[in-house]
Amino acid sequence: MKGPYFEEIEHTADQALRVRGTDFKELLHNAALGMLELTGAIPRSGPSRDREIEVQAPDREGLLVTWLEELLFSMETRGVTYTKFELHITGDTHLVAKVQETPIAAITRHIKAVTYHDLEIEKIVDGLETTVVFDV
Amino acid sequence: MIHKQDFRKLGPVLWEIPTSYRHDMRVPVRIIADDRILEAALSDKSILQAVNASTLPGLVSHIIVMPDVHQGYGFPIGGVAATRLPHGVISPGGIGYDINCGVRLLSSRIPAKAVEPHLDDLASALYANCPSGVGVKGSIRLSVKQLDQICRQGAVWTLKNGYAREEDVERTEGGGCIEGADPAHVSDRAKQRGRPQLGSLGAGNHFIEVDFVEQVFHPEAAQAMGLEEGMIALQIHCGSRGFGHQICSDYVRELQGAVKRYQIQLPDRELVCAPLNSPEGKRYLSAMTCAANYAFANRQVLVHHARRTFEQTLAGKVSDWELHQVYDIAHNIGKIEEHVVDGEKVRVCVHRKGATRAFGPGFEELPDEYQELGQPVLVPGSMATSSWVLLGTEGSMALSFGSTCHGAGRTMSRKRAKRTVRGDQLRERMESKGIHVRARSMPGLAEEAPQAYKDVDAVIEVVVRAGIAKKVARLRPMAVIKG
Known part of the structure; x- marks a missing residue:
């Protein structure tokens, strides 16, 4: 798999993202990158800040949703976007992410929420794939 | 894949998928549609989502789908489902993340011709005075205590604090304040998102629109509503902002565990739910009510800004x-409501996701002037096309749990709309038709292009033929303020 794989796919009302990764960690990483691209968030030039984010969930799909929700929450409440991610996962239910946060210069898309709609992380030949539907 | 032949035709614009279609359906799915709308609905997952929703425990009678249906997540947009109290379930995904997204309409005695020379200034001033856009904060910074008061009081809080008139609150669904809200069931995160956002429009398909009344179809009702041909009206479409989004997200996550505890089998995790009489179900209903009340207050504060803007301009x-x-x-x-099901009055929780309550004449909650007419129903079209004012009917009580359509309904994805339409060109076209446009994002404007939606007039014809609404007036846009 070359480069971060994510692709916006057709959804009548909302937005859907197909994401792949060679493993679960890369899937979480690519999902975050894909979601940021959907928002059109542009970081402001200037200082950034390192932060650690820790999330837990009962299963893989839950961890994916909770992780993306965590990023959206900070984007809305603190006006930041993300320029670097370093992810560490324990099992399938615990994620610690070291992220670099930068204030948002501009943003074009408001994502209201990350949904569980038809959410399933599936094995493919060279890793994992899922489709995430966002309420926009 | 669902096909047209899987439906039984029950009437000229009423179709049904019986429970025999899939083993896990608890009730049939009915759709109000003409042939064209039904065929369009089969082009995406709308009807499959309605079939999935028909598996929820405690449903009564049938799922009903409106002609403005389109694919959502979990439930379809345009879906209505009623679950019986006390054991039936409540599903956050059946209500949506933007809890109490809704529409407000204001009438005026301002002739459209008189406002035309000032319309550009009016559009700019509305855009400046009514905060809109992604993550934009509102005009009021609430303390936690004030937010808790809004959760309990809704639009009544705005009346007490100088943002509303009595007639505003009286002419709001539920008097702008639904009972049962308890902010103790709302997370700190939701409160953190809700405190700075009261009085803001948000983004996406939310808008403020200056319209004129193009045609009156029901003079008596139009007069009671203050709508007169050729006069200005104002529509506001928005909801509970980040407050409601967070409440829904919190409970969709929490109820993932509840469905296991209550051994509820579902075809889609977005449909998670809990019995209305369970601790989880009661907590969600109470928190959802907080967001619903917040949304009533939010639209009221925007009305306050709009009135100030009209005066200034x-x-x-x-x-x-x-x-x-x-x-x-x-x-x-x-909403917890009483409906007649199989000849028996039952208390149900009516989930309306992209559907409008449309109660007929005699509903005691309505203000006196609407008692004999029925409840006003507000149906915005897409940008640059008509919007409609309707009345609820007795027919809607019998067929659709007192509900009707909520808009035109999308037919084209946002991705395709952006490929097909350029925002700046759309804006030019609208301006050439005399519609003033204010929008933060041109791609965002393109996503909401009229081509991306069904013909709202066709949707209205279907709900009228089905007997679940009556026409009162058609509005035409003069200025559109997009989030």
């Missing part, structure tokens, strides 16, 4: 610049 230029509330309705909500 039009005082001395027209003789009467007042805006009078016609009505305010929710189209993403769960």
